[in-house]
Amino acid sequence: MAAVCSGNAVPVWLSEDDLSCIICQGLLDQPTTLPCGHSFCLRCLHDLWVSKRGAVDGCPWACPICRKGPLTKPKLHKNPLLQDLVDKYLQAAREVEAGSEPEPAPAPRSAPQDSSSEGEHSLDSPKLVTFSISQKKIQEILHNLEEIQEKLQGSVPGRAPPRERVQEMTSSLCLLPDQRRPAPRKASHLSLWAISPTFDLRTLSYNLEVSNNSRRVTVSRGDLHTYHWSPQRFSISQVFCSQALSSGQKYWEVDTRNCSHWAIGVASWGMKRDGMLGRTMDSWCIEWRGPGQFSAWAKMKKTDLQSDLPEVVGVWLDLESGELAFYAVADHERLLYECEVSSSSPLHPAFWLYGLSPGNYLEIKQLNT
Known part of the structure; x- marks a missing residue:
């Protein structure tokens, strides 16, 4: 998570x-940390307990x-160490957005080299937060932020996504589904490779439920x-599909009209069950968090997308050429x-329903196969 340098400067x-x-x-x-070690906004947790939704x-x-x-009901207290880290993050974010650099400090030995893309200056982009503290306080922060530390240990951005490459379909629409071909431009032609995956109940988070047809x-x-x-069950509101995709070309569609915040993608079965889709080296996705907050994640690398809400998302996976494409x-x-x-193991359709908004749902469309 951090490396202690001269002068007690800690780059994070x-x-x-x-x-x-x-x-x-x-x-x-006003973060508060429960005895189990997980942290939430004090007000969010209080309201959740009052409503008894959790x-x-x-x-x-x-x-x-x-x-x-x-x-017995634990008393909620603000975690001052975690609040201090949030405040310093916000300060660094404001400095970056204003065009100035955060307080200089020696870079960590394995510090990632940021690109000069537009997404580099968004609030979601990694920021270098630097502050001087005692060794004892460093240990306290690492103790209280153990979960964050685990996420950050592998947070070296992957390489930038390849240039867009979508080729026109050839005239051979009569090819069999298992015959290799370039990813078509028009999603409607992908019905030759259509599948209708079903959700795997073993992976389903406790705050989600699945319909009878899965x-x-x-x-x-x-x-x-x-x-x-x-x-195999996820600790946050995520779920895999049962289908293990290891060869050929596959296509499926997801109706997003009834979900305000979501992520849709693929991941290997070995993805950590406390990991977040797209924020691991074996998962890829696009995610919608509201107008102006549409992005793609590939091996922990974020790419901002410019698009309105896609009401139906088509997912094209070509396992022969190692290509993944998302269509509106x-x-x-x-x-x-x-x-x-690229993965050494089969990939599964994967989904993330953000937050705890009761009734929000995603639906895999039944395509004619």
């Missing part, structure tokens, strides 16, 4: 997601992430579900983002 690379609250999906505000087995003060709840995933309106424990599917189809994928 952070992104907004490292300091965000899973309940409101914003930067932590209750587990009759315990209204269970942690929204790990579902652990003490026998193609709709919804943020639960009531208490967290008491699913059987599974080592409407009266006419347009490419949203394309990147390379």
Whole structure:
């Protein structure tokens, strides 16, 4: 997470997601840390407990992430160390956006080399936050931010995505689905390779539920579900599909009209169950967090996208050439983002429903195959 340099200057690379609250999906505000070690906005957690939306087995003060709840209601106190880190992040972000550099400090030995892309100056881009503190306080920060440390240890941005490459379809539409061909430009022609994946209940987060046909995933309106424990279950509101894709070309579509914040992509089965889609080296996605907050993530590298909300997202995966493409599917189809994928294990369709907005859902469309 950090390297101690001369003068007790500690360079720390952070992104907004490292300091965000899973309940409101914003930067932590008056952060409070539960006995289990997970942190949230004090007000968000208080409101969640009052509404009892996060209750587990009759315990209204269970942690929204790990579902652990003490026998007695814990007192909520602001975590001053975590608040200090949030404040310093915001200060560094404002300096970068204003065109000035944060307070100079020796770069960490493995500091990533940022590119000069436009996304480099967004609030979500990693910032170098530098401050001088005692060794004891450093240890306290590392102790309180253990979860953040785990995320940051591998947070070296990957290489930039390849240049956009979408070729026109050839006239051979009668080719069999398993015959290799370039990614077509028009998503409607991809129906030759259409599949309709289904959600894997073993991976389903406790605050999600799946329809009977296993193609709709919804943020639960009531208490967290008491699913059987599974080592494959996500600790945050994510889910995989059961289909393991290891060869050929595949295409599927997802209806996003009933979900305000989402991420859609693919990941290897070995993705850590406390990891976030796109923020690991074995996952890729596009995500919508509201107007002006549309982006793609590929191996922890963020790319800002300029587009309105795509009501239906088409996902094209060519495992022979190692290509992944996302389309906005409407009266006419347009490419949203394309990147390379590589994995030593099969890939699974993967989804993330941000926050705890009851009733929000994503639906995998049933395509004619």
